[in-house]
Amino acid sequence: MIELLFYPSPNGQKVAIALEEMGLPYQVTFVDITRGAQFDPGFLKISPNNKIPAMIDHAAPDGPLALFESGAILVYLAERSGQFLPSPAAARYTCLQWLFWQVGGLGPMAGQAHHFRAFASEQVPYGIKRYTDEVNRLYGVLERQLSLHPFMAGDYSIADMATWPWITHHERQGQSLSDFPQIARWYAAMAARPAVQRAVSLGHERHADAIGHQHLYGQTAARVNAAAGTAPATPDHVPPPATSRGTGVP
Numbered sequence: 205m206i207e208l209l210f211y212p213s214p215n216g217q218k219v220a221i222a223l224e225e226m227g228l229p230y231q232v233t234f235v236d237i238t239r240g241a242q243f244d245p246g247f248l249k250i251s252p253n254n255k256i257p258a259m260i261d262h263a264a265p266d267g268p269l270a271l272f273e274s275g276a277i278l279v280y281l282a283e284r285s286g287q288f289l290p291s292p293a294a295a296r297y298t299c300l301q302w303l304f305w306q307v308g309g310l311g312p313m314a315g316q317a318h319h320f321r322a323f324a325s326e327q328v329p330y331g332i333k334r335y336t337d338e339v340n341r342l343y344g345v346l347e348r349q350l351s352l353h354p355f356m357a358g359d360y361s362i363a364d365m366a367t368w369p370w371i372t373h374h375e376r377q378g379q380s381l382s383d384f385p386q387i388a389r390w391y392a393a394m395a396a397r398p399a400v401q402r403a404v405s406l407g408h409e410r411h412a413d414a415i416g417h418q419h420l421y422g423q424t425a426a427r428v429n430a431a432a433g434t435a436p437a438t439p440d441h442v443p444p445p446a447t448s449r450g451t452g453v454p
């Protein structure tokens with residue numbers, strides 16, 4: 205059985221989509237990142253980056269295997285199930301390059317756009333413009349790719365599963381799908397898939413609130429070290445005051 209350490213945010217949902225699409229049996233352990241559960245020493249042993257998603261394959265062929273980082277987890281699950289990551293080299297690396305594009309590009313940039321546009325405790329016009337523009341550029345890249353292929357890497361793959369949950373927040377990123385008709389087509393096709401619908405319904409009632417912001421923003425190395433028991437707590441791990449602007453993760 206695979207244990208998914210999960211919160212219903214885009215990075216958690218991408219793994220839930222993969223598990224549902226692959227038909228792998230799994231159980232969900234909710235990690236409430238809005239209440240600081242990502243700093244529990246037991247969780248940090250599995251996910252030293254104090255972020256979801258993480259997973260444990262309790263029945264892995266060589267013994268229990270724990271992983272963090274959504275891209276690594278998606279590749280593992282694709283190989284475990286033999287689905288959604290082609291074997292021939294050209295198709296495999298095409299899929300991996302788009303997966304890495306999401307994990308290293310769209311995800312972090314969209315996350316910053318969410319922060320500056322919806323959650324920051326002060327309005328920073330430069331930050332808002334920089335990340336809204338960069339997400340817009342990335343949407344343009346995705347639009348061009350989807351004008352050539354039905355899915356990001358040709359056939360439906362873990363690259364699409366990684367990207368789709370981030371597009372659900374296009375409005376928060378300052379983007380309109382009417383400007384990107386190929387993304388809109390692809391987005392609707394995935395939204396209609398029962399596996400995607402099951403995945404996004406997982407824990408959908410959970411939302412970050414002002415207390416959540418105290419745990420999610422203003423993190424430093426000192427805070428993680430203190431939580432992991434590797435260094436004494438210092439004053440700079442005290443959470444900043446909550447903002448009243450917006451709710452949600454990330």
Ligand SMILES: N[C@@H](CCC(=O)N[C@@H](CS)C(=O)NCC(=O)O)C(=O)O
Nearest residue numbers: 213214215237242255256257273274
């Ligand atoms: N690079 C990571 C990013 C994961 C990530 O940002 N997770 C967020 C939720 S979407 C999180 O756990 N945040 C908790 C925190 O920052 O303390 C991945 O792809 O798995």
